[in-house]
Every structure is written in structure tokens, then in C-alpha cells.
Amino acid sequence: MAQPASTLPLRERSNGTHHTATPADEKEIFHRHIQRAGLKRTAQRDLILDVFLASDDHLSSEDLYRLVQEKDPTIGQTTVYRTLKLMTEAGIAREVRFGDGRTRYERNSKLPHHHHMICIECGHTIEFLSSELEAIQTEIAARYRFEPTQHSLRIFGLCADCRERTPAHRLPETMEPRVRLALARAQK
Amino acid sequence: MAQPASTLPLRERSNGTHHTATPADEKEIFHRHIQRAGLKRTAQRDLILDVFLASDDHLSSEDLYRLVQEKDPTIGQTTVYRTLKLMTEAGIAREVRFGDGRTRYERNSKLPHHHHMICIECGHTIEFLSSELEAIQTEIAARYRFEPTQHSLRIFGLCADCRERTPAHRLPETMEPRVRLALARAQK
DNA sequence: TTATTTGCAAATCGTTTGCACCTTA
DNA sequence: TAAGGTGCAAACGATTTGCAAATAA
Numbered sequence: 001m002a003q004p005a006s007t008l009p010l011r012e013r014s015n016g017t018h019h020t021a022t023p024a025d026e027k028e029i030f031h032r033h034i035q036r037a038g039l040k041r042t043a044q045r046d047l048i049l050d051v052f053l054a055s056d057d058h059l060s061s062e063d064l065y066r067l068v069q070e071k072d073p074t075i076g077q078t079t080v081y082r083t084l085k086l087m088t089e090a091g092i093a094r095e096v097r098f099g100d101g102r103t104r105y106e107r108n109s110k111l112p113h114h115h116h117m118i119c120i121e122c123g124h125t126i127e128f129l130s131s132e133l134e135a136i137q138t139e140i141a142a143r144y145r146f147e148p149t150q151h152s153l154r155i156f157g158l159c160a161d162c163r164e165r166t167p168a169h170r171l172p173e174t175m176e177p178r179v180r181l182a183l184a185r186a187q188k
Numbered sequence: 189m190a191q192p193a194s195t196l197p198l199r200e201r202s203n204g205t206h207h208t209a210t211p212a213d214e215k216e217i218f219h220r221h222i223q224r225a226g227l228k229r230t231a232q233r234d235l236i237l238d239v240f241l242a243s244d245d246h247l248s249s250e251d252l253y254r255l256v257q258e259k260d261p262t263i264g265q266t267t268v269y270r271t272l273k274l275m276t277e278a279g280i281a282r283e284v285r286f287g288d289g290r291t292r293y294e295r296n297s298k299l300p301h302h303h304h305m306i307c308i309e310c311g312h313t314i315e316f317l318s319s320e321l322e323a324i325q326t327e328i329a330a331r332y333r334f335e336p337t338q339h340s341l342r343i344f345g346l347c348a349d350c351r352e353r354t355p356a357h358r359l360p361e362t363m364e365p366r367v368r369l370a371l372a373r374a375q376k
Numbered sequence: 377t378t379a380t381t382t383g384c385a386a387a388t389c390g391t392t393t394g395c396a397c398c399t400t401a
Numbered sequence: 402t403a404a405g406g407t408g409c410a411a412a413c414g415a416t417t418t419g420c421a422a423a424t425a426a
Contacts, residue, residue: 040400040405061391076408081391097285102390117334126332132324137343144314145348146305153341155325160333228380228425249416264383269416290415 021109023053026092033090044075048083058096058104058125098125098154115152119159126159209297211241214280221278232263236271246284246292246313286313286342303340307347314347 021029030049034041051067052059059067065080084105087093094108098118113134117126133153141148209217218237222229239255240247247255253268272293275281282296286306301322305314321341329336 038404042400042406044407074408078392078409079407082406097287099285117329117332117336119334120337126334128328128332130324130328132320136318136320136324137341140316140318141305141343141345144305144316145351146307146314146343146345147351148305148343148345149308150345151341151343153325153339155329155334155336155339157329157334157336157338163333163335226380230381230425232382262383266384266417267382270381 021092023050026053026107026109029092030087030090034086039086044072044079045083045086047072047075048080049087052084052087052093052105053107056107058098058106060102060104062102064105096152098123099156115154117155117157117159119162120156121158121162124159124161209280211238214241214295214297217280218275218278222274227274232260232267233271233274235260235263236268237275240272240275240281240293241295244295246286246294248290248292250290252293284340286311287344303342305343305345305347307350308344309346309350312347312349 027049030045031041034045048064048068051071052064055064055067057063061077061081061084064084065075065077068075068080084093088095088105088108092108093105096104096106096116098104098116100123111127111129114127114129115133117128119125137148137151140146215237218233219229222233236252236256239259240252243252243255245251249265249269249272252272253263253265256263256268272281276283276293280296281293284292284294284304286292286304288311299315299317302315302317303321305316307313325336325339328334
């Protein structure tokens with residue numbers, strides 16, 4: 001439905017603050033990581049890294065692959081997958097899942113720790129910060145002697161635009177099986 | 189910073205029953221849904237439903253399939269998948285994803301709206317409620333004129349038991365690619 | 377009767393792996 | 402040169418779908 005594979009989700013900022021690290025910083029981190037791990041720097045990795053850092057989206061492996069191919073059509077999907085893993089491992093990328101089946105990646109240095117609102121109609125995502133949320137997490141974890149390593153809050157729903165434009169009966173297929181399937185049946 | 193005062197009723201899963209609806213209620217909801225949608229009640233669906241309601245876990249389709257097979261080995265995987273969808277659609281089941289690749293289902297009536305802490309070592313999950321969290325969600329959504337339909341907070345980390353028992357260098361493979369991969373490399 | 381359901385096998389989809397060949401350190 | 406990296410194709414694992422036979426309404 002409203003989920004063209006090649007349409008990259010838009011990104012909105014809730015906060016003036018963006019990247020705390022520049023692409024140059026991140027490149028250095030990546031290369032340091034590669035070296036420390038006894039791996040090798042290659043033209044492919046450099047290119048994939050550059051393209052990744054140049055984007056501000058939540059890129060799926062395929063999104064990135066497409067972008068990379070524009071610059072070098074000989075690079076394979078597999079290498080993109082592997083490099084994405086490597087970047088995650090180096091700490092400059094972070095995996096996010098919006099429930100559309102594919103894993104997406106975003107720059108890890110972007111915001112201290114943000115969360116997402118995901119429009120189930122158009123796929124638009126809004127990022128936001130909440131210090132209260134962080135506090136709640138800390139408190140709850142402490143109560144259970146749980147040692148949190150990461151957390152993720154996702155709010156699904158309709159963005160402002162889709163709210164106006166989408167009649168209540170034309171609901172998405174991405175996120176709300178309950179409503180969606182019931183409606184599909186009802187209409188049939 | 190100020191301690192969040194009212195992170196109210198926290199409960200750990202497997203601590204007794206806190207279902208607001210009884211299995212009987214849920215069965216009725218399911219059958220009503222089936223009827224309303226012009227579908228048919230079958231022995232398979234009844235059995236799958238029973239087994240699902242009898243469990244208090246986060247069951248994957250395969251988990252449920254296994255349990256169902258004990259009672260009737262002729263039932264196929266596909267039917268379980270389809271029935272799980274149906275139960276979600278009817279509103280008595282809810283999908284949850286803990287990042288292990290498979291979709292899990294839990295009874296929807298269980299708690300008003302709870303969240304999960306997921307141990308990345310042993311997979312143990314702790315459920316909790318937070319009225320503050322609900323408030324934060326409402327407030328943030330309003331700020332963006334976003335209409336939330338559902339939200340999910342997941343806190344990944346080590347549970348109390350695994351914290352004691354797990355040396356820092358034996359990290360899980362489920363959830364923390366960054367740490368895990370780096371370590372795997374370091375050890376090699 | 378007749379639409380729906382079932383179970384099987386085959387098909388998908390995103391992602392990973394085996395392998396022979398190429399590259400970096 | 403040796404340890405790694407690359408791209409392709411095949412393999413994967415969870416989930417879905419096509420289909421002919423079975424069944425509820």
C-alpha cells in the first residue's frame with residue numbers, strides 16, 4: 001500500500017540539536033575500529049560509509065544499496081549488509097525497526113537518545129527526546145535490578161497530515177492488524 | 189533530578205493472574221468476531237484458541253503450534269498462523285516483538301497497557317506499567333498533532349539473575365550487535 | 377449447496393553463508 | 402604472502418500463498 005520500497009521515510013526534528021559528531025569523526029571511529037579489529041580498509045567500505053553518513057534517513061540495507069549503486073554499480077548487496085553490521089559494531093550506526101519487516105539504520109551519534117513516532121499510513125517518522133522518559137526507564141530498571149543496555153519507545157499512529165487526509169475507513173496494513181483485518185473483512 | 193513519584197502498579201509476569209477478561213469472555217469475543225465476519229467456527233480454531241488462552245506466555249507461532257500438536261497432531265502450522273492472525277484481529281491477542289526474529293503473541297486483555305523489559309541473556313521478560321509513560325506519550329503526541337494508536341516501550345538489558353551470573357565477557361547474541369560483534373572479533 | 381477452511385508444498389522476503397577469486401596490510 | 406574482503410548464488414528461517422480436498426453453515 002503506502003509503502004513503496006524505495007521511498008525513504010522522511011525525518012523531522014523535534015529539537016534543534018543534531019549530530020554531536022561530524023562525518024569526519026565518524027569516519028575516524030570507523031577506521032579505528034577496523035584497525036583495532038584487524039580488519040581491512042577497502043574502497044567498498046569507504047564508499048558505503050560515505051553514502052551512509054551523507055544521508056539523514058532511516059536507511060534499510062536496500063535503500064543504502066540503491067544509493068551506493070549510483071556511485072558504483074559493481075558493489076553487491078552482501079557487502080552493504082556486511083558493512084552495515086560493521087558500522088553498527090563500530091558504534092556509528094544503530095539498528096531501528098519500525099515494523100515493516102526490514103531493519104533500518106540511522107547514525108548513532110545523531111541525538112543522545114531519541115525515540116520515534118511512526119505514521120502507519122505514510123511511514124513518516126518523527127523523532128523526539130524526553131528526559132522524563134529516560135528517568136522513568138532508570139527508575140523502573142533499578143526497581144527490578146535490571147541493567148538496561150538500550151531501550152526503545154515507538155509510538156504508532158497517524159501523523160498530522162494523514163489524520164486530515166485519511167478517512168477513518170482507509171486504514172493501513174502496516175501496523176494495526178487488528179483494525180486493518182477487521183475492516184478488510186467488513187468491506188468484503 | 190526528581191524521582192518520578194507515580195510509576196504505579198509494577199508487576200512481574202508469571203506472578204499470578206491479572207487478566208481483566210476470563211478465557212470464557214475471550215472465547216465469546218472470538219466467536220462473535222468470527223460470526224460477524226461471516227467466517228466459520230471449526231474444531232481447529234477452537235482448539236488453538238483454548239491452548240492459547242491456557243498459556244500466559246509470549247508465544248511464537250511455533251510455540252503455539254507445538255502445544256497444539258500435543259492435543260491434535262493433525263493440525264498444521266499454517267492453521268496456527270492463520271488463527272493467530274484471526275485472534276489478533278478479534279482483539280484477544282496482541283503481537284509483540286522482542287527482537288529475536290519471531291513474532292510473539294500475548295493475551296490482549298492481560299494488562300491495560302504494559303511494557304517489557306527483555307533480558308538479552310536469558311530472554312526473560314518483565315512486564316510493567318507506568319502511568320507516567322502514558323502521560324508522556326499523550327503529551328508528545330499532542331504536541332505533534334499525532335494520533336497514537338499504540339505504543340511500545342522495550343528496555344533491553346540484563347535481568348538481576350543474569351547480572352550476577354554472567355561475566356561481562358559472555359555477552360548475548362540476541363540483541364546487542366555492537367557489543368557482541370566487537371567482542372567476538374576481539375576474542376578471535 | 378457453496379463459501380470457507382484445511383494441510384501440504386511451493387513461494388516470498390529480508391538476511392546470511394559457502395565459496396572461488398580478488399585485495400589490503 | 403597471508404589474512405581478509407568481495408560478489409554471486411545458494412541457503413536460511415519465519416511467514417504467506419496456491420491449490421485441491423474437506424467441511425461448516
